[in-house]
Amino acid sequence: MNALSAIATTRQLTQRAVMRVLLERGALSRAELARLTGLSKQTMSEVFRELEGDGWVRESGRTQGTVGRSAATYEICAERALVFGADVGGTKVQAAIADMHGIILTEMIEPTDARGGEHVIAQLARMSRQLAERANVAVERLLVGTIGIPGAFNTRSQRLFMVPNIAGLEGTRFADTLATQVNFDIHVGNDVNMAAKGEQWMGEGRNVDNFVFIAIGTGIGMGIINERRVLSGAHGAAGEISTLPIGADPYDGRTFRAGALETAAGSVAIRERYEGAGGEAGLTVREIIDRIASGDTIASATLDAVARTMAEAVLAVSAVVDPERVILGGSIGARPELLERIERLLPLCMPSPPHCTVSELGSRAGLYGTIASSLDHLRESLFRTPEIDLPMPHAKPVEVKS
Amino acid sequence: MNALSAIATTRQLTQRAVMRVLLERGALSRAELARLTGLSKQTMSEVFRELEGDGWVRESGRTQGTVGRSAATYEICAERALVFGADVGGTKVQAAIADMHGIILTEMIEPTDARGGEHVIAQLARMSRQLAERANVAVERLLVGTIGIPGAFNTRSQRLFMVPNIAGLEGTRFADTLATQVNFDIHVGNDVNMAAKGEQWMGEGRNVDNFVFIAIGTGIGMGIINERRVLSGAHGAAGEISTLPIGADPYDGRTFRAGALETAAGSVAIRERYEGAGGEAGLTVREIIDRIASGDTIASATLDAVARTMAEAVLAVSAVVDPERVILGGSIGARPELLERIERLLPLCMPSPPHCTVSELGSRAGLYGTIASSLDHLRESLFRTPEIDLPMPHAKPVEVKS
């Protein structure tokens, strides 16, 4: 609490309280808001004068039909503050901008700039400008952006690690660099974590406080939502379950890099397993799974084996973080044939298996997650009551006196 | 923000800010505090008059040696609010009370009431009274208590589950029942989580934001500290790693109850393995490990195998929650012979293993954890700035407009 602020914050607090309620409940009259917040009507009038002056709210109509004088209702100017989100993959970039309600105004997809590094960053900056232009809004309205990337962003060092799929980003201060080019706050997250966040916002994870999103495709990754928040771990590597010691010997040198689980259940493993069991060579995983319907027993057995491994992975994950639900995604994870098998196997290896489903948002989960994350940060910065926090050291000397 | 509060909170906020700084920095003068908080000297004087009147602070001395008039310094009356902590095990109960600084005033140990259920609850209530009496403080000063229990406490239903070691507690509303008998807030946590919290406060987990505490004894359990907070999971079962599918086949009916990992690396498994390999029958695990020093190769090989399994468990845990550090505890986990072996094995199965250590607090970790947890709750209720929170619904309809 700095000089002058002690009192000045009071008004800020009430403004924020009003904005929060308004964002939640939609259009409301001043009198209703006074009742909801416990503030007085006069205060409410004054607060609204200020908020309206700053463009945060506007009159939206009048109440009718009830006894008594009709009231003016106010609503949030949702486009007063906008957010940017982009899901950067090895091949394509999906990006969008949304207003404070999370309504997506514009969205676009283009191939990831193959030159990587600075070029990708410049590409993202350009896309944010283009999206604003197309939506016909001032770029200055963009206040927060979140980028999902297949890699680990170390929040302490502010550097990106483990980004094999995009050239020239390893070890860069990605967020800072981009932030200087776009003039708004940038947050960076792992793409699978973002997909999990997307499912939390708009998909199978709605109203679920603790769940995991497992993406099974070329690689295997997981995003953990714990108490409604993304769990990142010490180095931003939480959920990197490709290395789980399941399905293959983790001490084997060949599994060291890709990880035991990925070696056993990734798409390469599936093809090898299928071909090794006498299946036709050269098929994609999608084609192999498609063949199950037409009675290909080798394909079926292959998927059985994968399911058995993945069920063990679900067991392992449940043992550690105890999710309420498991959402499967990715090109392989989204297949109902796999879900079926996993659901059959789980009760055989654990007493109370978590509820399993398939991703609701598919390839859009990551993009939605970046928007959701941006909205979180936006609301946090706009509406959170500021903590008076000098860090409170936790460890104090203990003397046992008796 | 409820009725009437908007104004009333302002002074509360400043009082809390002052208390926080004072708790952190120790004795300070009013002028110093004014500078630190940014509030004016007069406000500070007034706030101190109030705090002193309520018994929260007292004059502790005067500054000397500096230019200018000497100032009166104030300190927190640490014994103004006390906390209770108890670690309930199958055989014994460790309990203590501490002041606001975490200084333990009294502590005691007694056998767990074998009749279980209500009797254990009554025992805890009595112990809290006895401890207060012995420390010569009024019981009314006790404001918060935390109980560590080998089981899972479901915060939603407020009921205890999976408490095989203490009779008559399964499914009870433990916290509520105890709270009515003691007249202060009661929080309940898993004993291993509490041990982790203890290590965070006073042991190997100091200043480590993300770590896990693995207890290896008769059973195997884990407490996860994520971003400085205990990670509980959806059903309070996070960290129940005895069921990890490692070291034994999880689909095997025999491992279904105890869990694969525990079947492979618990104390029963160690004895069986040792005897199965031709070791002397009837030894305790402690004795088996002790024999390694005197050249018992069977004992050494037995522990090698356990270490190999536990290293895989560490790998699995790291893959999921990415801890910065792993702390080993429990009668077996605390043995340096095991740590040595695990540390040798980890680099063979994972690229960047977490730092591993042995518990610093040993059997006191759990008790310390309950005290730390109580202090957290106490400080939260006394000093946290209240959030104005009508829950902010996150999911809003999205319309893709373009």
Next chain:
DNA sequence: TTTAATTCGTTCGCCAACTTTACAAATGGA
């Protein structure tokens, strides 16, 4: 159509909490 009841939103007077300015009191150093 008139009147009553009800609700909205503003004005007025007041309070609580903080700030700035001013100043007396205490203290170490020149």
Next chain:
DNA sequence: TCCATTTGTAAAGTTGGCGAACGAATTAAA
């Protein structure tokens, strides 16, 4: 001894919010 410096209090002013009262608007009832 005097002075610069710092502490702590007093007085006056500012900001934000509250309750009461009241006019305005609107529906319900007479």
